[in-house]
Amino acid sequence: xxxxxxxxxxxxxxxxxxxxxxxxxxxxxxxxxxxxxxxxxxxxxxxxxxxxxxxxxxxxxxxxxxxxxxxxxxxxxxxxxxxxxxxxxxxxxxxxxxxxxx
Amino acid sequence: xxxxxxxxxxxxxxxxxxxxxxxxxxxxxxxxxxxxxxxxxxxxxxxxxxxxxxxxxxxxxxxxxxxxxxxxxxxxxxxxxxxxxxxxxxxxxxxxxxxxxx
DNA sequence: GCAAGGTATGTCGAATCAGGCATAGCACAA
DNA sequence: TTGTGCTATGCCTGATTCGACATACCTTGC
Numbered sequence: 370x371x372x373x374x375x376x377x378x379x380x381x382x383x384x385x386x387x388x389x390x391x392x393x394x395x396x397x398x399x400x401x402x403x404x405x406x407x408x409x410x411x412x413x414x415x416x417x418x419x420x421x422x423x424x425x426x427x428x429x430x431x432x433x434x435x436x437x438x439x440x441x442x443x444x445x446x447x448x449x450x451x452x453x454x455x456x457x458x459x460x461x462x463x464x465x466x467x468x469x470x471x
Numbered sequence: 472x473x474x475x476x477x478x479x480x481x482x483x484x485x486x487x488x489x490x491x492x493x494x495x496x497x498x499x500x501x502x503x504x505x506x507x508x509x510x511x512x513x514x515x516x517x518x519x520x521x522x523x524x525x526x527x528x529x530x531x532x533x534x535x536x537x538x539x540x541x542x543x544x545x546x547x548x549x550x551x552x553x554x555x556x557x558x559x560x561x562x563x564x565x566x567x568x569x570x571x572x573x
Numbered sequence: 574g575c576a577a578g579g580t581a582t583g584t585c586g587a588a589t590c591a592g593g594c595a596t597a598g599c600a601c602a603a
Numbered sequence: 604t605t606g607t608g609c610t611a612t613g614c615c616t617g618a619t620t621c622g623a624c625a626t627a628c629c630t631t632g633c
Binding site: 529533534535536537538547548549550552553 | 619620621622623624625
């Protein structure tokens with residue numbers, strides 16, 4: 370957020386902070402959520418790069434369109450395990466995956 | 472395995488191969504298992520480096536000694552999610568974790 | 574030998590996560 | 604507008620994973 374906007378909001382009585390602050394996440398929880406977010410975004414990029422729909426990717430993964438949507442959204446019901454398996458299935462190497470989270 | 476030993480075994484009628492071959496793992500499955508193994512070994516190293524017993528680490532993680540043993544063994548019942556959370560709890564940064572799997 | 578401290582293994586009930594279905598939302602062409 | 608293709612969301616049910624407990628299995632020192 371740009372500083373000017375933040376000043377305007379705070380002048381209007383709003384408190385401005387990060388999602389982690391709002392949700393009272395510990396540093397470890399924040400890092401976990403961040404890693405998950407990065408992996409989910411990478412999955413979406415990989416799918417779009419191959420010109421696939423969520424349904425097509427789902428079929429390739431042996432899953433469903435709705436689950437792919439949730440994977441890409443970093444939904445609470447999606448584990449990092451699932452994201453990692455999906456990315457490996459998309460042909461990413463462990464090294465490439467490491468670059469995503471590091 | 473050293474070549475001489477392999478020759479001896481094969482001369483005795485044994486077939487020699489990798490775990491992945493024996494278990495008929497796809498490349499993706501192999502990579503997944505490998506990542507999990509690397510993470511579990513890193514957790515053990517981190518624990519020993521701090522001079523903790525499994526029980527002490529378990530308490531720090533809000534878990535149990537038996538589960539820590541399984542984490543370090545890369546047991547089937549242990550998810551990569553759990554290993555990642557444990558490593559973050561041990562103070563590793565996402566960057567350090569990336570170096571483990573990459 | 575055996576006792577103690579640490580680690581591994583098997584099992585359980587509870588919690589979480591999986592895939593799948595239904596359907597809502599959303600953008601765009603006809 | 605309506606229809607069509609794609610994506611998002613809510614819920615259900617079964618599978619997996621969780622922490623926990625009991626107990627077996629080492630080592631090491633007595």
